[in-house]
Amino acid sequence: MPHTLSSPLPLESKLVERVWGGTRLIPEGGDHSKPIGEAWVIGEDNHVSGGPHAGQTLAELTKQFPAELLGTRASSTRFPLLIKLLDCADWLSVQVHPDDAQARMLEGEGHLGKTEAWQVLEADTGAQIIAGIKPDTTQDDLSEAILDGKVMDHVAYTPVQAGNTFMIPAGTVHALGPGVFLYEVQQTSDLTYRIYDWDRPAAAGRTLHLEKSAEVSRPWPAPAAALPPAGDAVQELTRCGYFLLERLNSKGSKLTGDTAGQTFHVLTVTVGEAQVEAGGETRRLGQFESLLLPAAVGTYQLSGNFQMLRSSLPD
Secondary structure, three states: OOOOOOOOEOEOOEEEEEEEEEOOOOOOOOOOOOOEEEEEEEOOOOEEOOOOOOOOEHHHHHHHOHHHHHOOOOOOOOOOEEEEEEEEOOOOOEEEOOOHHHHHHHHOOOOOOOOEEEEEEEEOOOOEEEEEEOOOOOHHHHHHHHHOOOHHHOEEEEEOOOOOEEEEOOOOOEEEOOOEEEEEEEEOOOOOEEEEOOOOOOOOOOOOOHHHHHHHOOOOOOOOOEOOOOOOOEEEEEEOOOOEEEEEEOOOOOEEEEOOOOOOEEEEEEEEEEEEEEOOEEEEEOOOOEEEEOHHHOEEEEEEEEEEEEEEOOO
């Protein structure tokens, strides 16, 4: 087994069946009778699909090569992000995520909160999301409404279109609506408290978590639906203390990136296709394919005609 980690890591996506899922994420020739809601494309449970580390999970590699994989900006030796693609044919549950302190308090040591950001890739006409709470709703109003099953009287709806960026901090009441296909970057946590599930059966693990939801929900207003113009070659879409999300537009020109030993880069092509030259290797990425570049990769070249999302750790 190699003792270094300085080349790209292709990872196998993990497809997750969801009652609200659609068909966009089903592989060609796959079973269309089972709705696929999520593709977990980069996360600590994903397996490396090729190269000298094939078969290992990202969690195992992070333990073996924390500095080379994560870089100097990392605050722990656990892979800190989870990247997903979500295909919503129906409403997701109205839900909320705790922050780090609340996760430890409610679930125990070792649990992390979940702040996330969404980049809308496709949206049907009239598509919308729930994010945030109507103005003039107090904390007591919100907590009482959650416990009484009346949270829908207070939620804020926002129309969405392709290109919108939303930051969803822990504590934000939210739900994705039908006809939305998006990229999500989040903390490496799947801790979700359901508040309302559109009267779907509570079977199959879809129970509500009203007391915990009331504990962690905050009456924050709807987040701004940022829609930056697709002009610059590298655009910052959003950032927080956990991640930086950028959009790269090649326009047929070569772009150069540099992990600089500071952070890994997760590359996901959203339009077109790209060729990635990194760590002495060349890899082609098609639409909606992803690649993880460890922090030790250093400089790399991107060519082709593409739009790409890049997630990394913030400085």
